[in-house]
Amino acid sequence: MLDLFPNEKINLNLPDAVFEWYPNFISNETADDLFQKLLEETPWQHDEITIFGKKILQPRLTCLFGNEGKPYSYSGLTMYPKPWNSSIMFLKTEIEKICNQNFTTVLANLYRNEKDSNGWHADNEKELGRDPIIASISLGETRKFQIKHHTNKEYKCNLELTHGSLLLMKEGSQIHYKHQLPKSTSPKNARINLTFRTIL
Template sequence: MLNLFPEEKITLDLPDAIVEYYPNFFSKEKADELFALLDKNTPWQQDTITVYGKNHPQPRLTALFGNEGKPYKYSNIIMNPHPWNSTLVHLKELVEVKANHHFTTVLLNRYRNERDSNGWHADNEKELGRDPIIASLSFGEERTFQLKHNTLKEVKQSLILKHGSLILMKEGSQIHYKHQIPKTTSPKNARINLTFRTIL
């Protein structure tokens, strides 16, 4: 039994975008099980990114799964997908029902500790289309998720992404906003994030 709680939905009060947060998409027991499965069975890798002309190890581990022939490019990294496994197909189907949207790929991120992060960005690569819908599952350590509007500088929001939660970034979210998972000085255990996208 998955023990989903679909009625627990928080719609963020944001202009120009629809962002929905489901803090208890999975029960703690199911989220614990999924974290262990994903942590053990994912072929994690650490790519090199180029920032201001200098190469740096990406501050987290990643893995891409998806439909055959659909690579994903971001930050001068090109990732070719592993074939879907049964766990990821199951999660994709659950998320697709909630999002009412079909996804073709999932990028897994493993934040090992408080020093791992994901800086300000939008998921606005051209292969995602003009106004993509992004779904993000979180397992493991709670981390702060931040949003800021591109032109309305006073519009900012922070959210603690809980173990077993789902956030849906829908219409307008990648056009008008950037988001990040910042580093922190507080000690943090591992977090696994699954970000579902549709590559056109």
């Protein structure tokens, strides 16, 4: 049984949206085990995406898991889901208990080192609906995560996403804000990020 601490919640208190952070959602020991299993067992892909009309390799590895075979598209890339595995299914079930959401899909991201990143974006693809809820689990190396408001530069946040933490981006988060995981200037070990979402 995984050790879970779902009641340790921090509200980021950003206007126009709800962001909830659970810094110790799972214990270090359990997070260590999950990280190693996912690192070794996930069929990681290194795909091309289209940015400003130019095709580039994503600066990270990815894999899509989900049910009903529903594809997910972003930046000119369409991914087709692999079947859920036991580690991801357990996390899905536990996250759903605290956010009242039925997730159909998870995008797994492997940031191999400090050079891997994810630029400014919102998870606002049409198949997610107008105001989606995104649940983001972090495993492995701590990395800086940045959030900024679309129109008001004063509304922003830098968050250190730690091993075993959960960030819930809820109502308004993908409408009014963008987020990114920037490159780091200091050496970083690998980090796995699981972003659970619902495809309509």
